[in-house]
Amino acid sequence: xxxxxxxxxxxxxxxxxxxxxxxxxxxxxxxxxxxxxxxxxxxxxxxxxxxxxxxxxxxxxxxxxxxxxxxxxxxxxxxxxxxxxxxxxxxxxxxxxxxxxxxxxxxxxxxxxxxxxxxxxxxxxxxxxxxxxxxxxxxxxxxxxxxxxxxxxxxxxxxxxxxxxxxxxxxxxxxxxxxxxxxxxxxxxxxxxxxxxxxxxxxxxxxxxxxxxxxxxxxxxxxxxxxxxxxxxxxxxxxxxxxxxxxxxxxxxxxxxxxxxxxxxxxxxxxxxxxxxxxx
Ligand code: ZN
Numbered sequence: 001x002x003x004x005x006x007x008x009x010x011x012x013x014x015x016x017x018x019x020x021x022x023x024x025x026x027x028x029x030x031x032x033x034x035x036x037x038x039x040x041x042x043x044x045x046x047x048x049x050x051x052x053x054x055x056x057x058x059x060x061x062x063x064x065x066x067x068x069x070x071x072x073x074x075x076x077x078x079x080x081x082x083x084x085x086x087x088x089x090x091x092x093x094x095x096x097x098x099x100x101x102x103x104x105x106x107x108x109x110x111x112x113x114x115x116x117x118x119x120x121x122x123x124x125x126x127x128x129x130x131x132x133x134x135x136x137x138x139x140x141x142x143x144x145x146x147x148x149x150x151x152x153x154x155x156x157x158x159x160x161x162x163x164x165x166x167x168x169x170x171x172x173x174x175x176x177x178x179x180x181x182x183x184x185x186x187x188x189x190x191x192x193x194x195x196x197x198x199x200x201x202x203x204x205x206x207x208x209x210x211x212x213x214x215x216x217x218x219x220x221x222x223x224x225x226x227x228x229x230x231x232x233x234x235x236x237x238x239x240x241x242x243x244x245x246x247x248x249x250x251x252x253x254x255x256x257x258x259x260x261x262x263x264x265x266x267x268x269x270x271x272x273x274x275x276x277x278x279x280x
Contacts, residue, residue, distance in 0.1 A: 002239050005250065006277040013039035013067045014272060015209065015253035016046050023265040024048060025055055029062045031269050039065040039249050042100060044093060052096040059100065067249050068145055068180065068207055069097040073107035073158075075129035076122060078114060083129075090133045097142045103248070104145030104206040105137070106180060109160040111153065122159045130173055138176045145206040146170065147180040150188075152220050162186070163195035170204055178204035181241055182253065184211050184224055187232045193240050200244020208241050210234055210280055211254040222257035226271060228279030238280060250280055 005011060014037055016028055023031070025048050032040060040059075047055045059066060072093035077083040097105040109126045112119065130144065137144050148166045149158035160166055163186055166179045179199050186192055199205050212230030217223050227234055238250065252272045254260050260268050 013249035015041040074110035076110035178206035182209035
């Protein structure tokens with residue numbers, strides 16, 4: 001039985017990326033408090049001058065939970081020195097997520113290293129990089145949330161593009177890592193239902209992100225739609241994750257340079273709340 005979101009406003013979470021251009025963290029916290037929104041996803045570059053400690057204090061005082069801290073991973077390395085630098089950066093992201101009490105640290109795979117055509121090597125790099133991160137994450141008590149991204153990003157952003165690939169990696173790596181299911185990235189996949197069921201059966205669905213796929217899409221990174229404005233059957237996918245046992249937040253994450261990022265953040269959040277209740 002699916003949850004009736006119109007009766008559960010407390011399950012809404014807002015990813016800071018949705019209002020990133022016109023809204024710093026303290027402003028977002030205030031807007032959420034006034035609307036009864038109880039959770040947000042944070043970004044490393046949007047924590048503000050005081051960094052994670054100050055952000056953690058602010059969020060605690062406001063009674064806001066952190067769904068996910070964004071983001072880490074990006075394992076494409078051209079050599080040992082770069083690999084070490086990436087791991088060090090990922091450790092800092094883990095420490096921030098711990099400080100923020102985030103439910104998970106959002107991890108994306110990274111694409112191909114510059115000049116490479118070796119996709120298999122990139123896949124191996126992701127496996128090994130996640131393994132190295134996990135040692136630190138387990139000690140810090142932070143769960144890694146691997147987010148498969150749409151295959152159009154395989155070259156430059158993330159070469160893990162399906163739930164199946166993410167499930168295989170989690171199976172190989174063991175405890176401490178799960179999956180973030182973002183409808184924008186996985187809606188096209190004919191094997192989505194069985195792979196969501198597979199993830200849910202072992203309790204590894206750590207988050208559920210929503211926005212919409214616009215037709216036409218004018219920019220592959222920053223032209224994501226408000227829920228209900230595109231072609232994704234969001235309730236159907238939410239039904240899959242909930243049937244698989246997911247009971248967490250529904251997080252709105254919209255990258256929209258030419259539309260939503262230009263609007264008044266208060267209007268954006270009000271629209272998110274309405275569409276959350278009617279279109280998700
Ligand atoms: Zn996402």
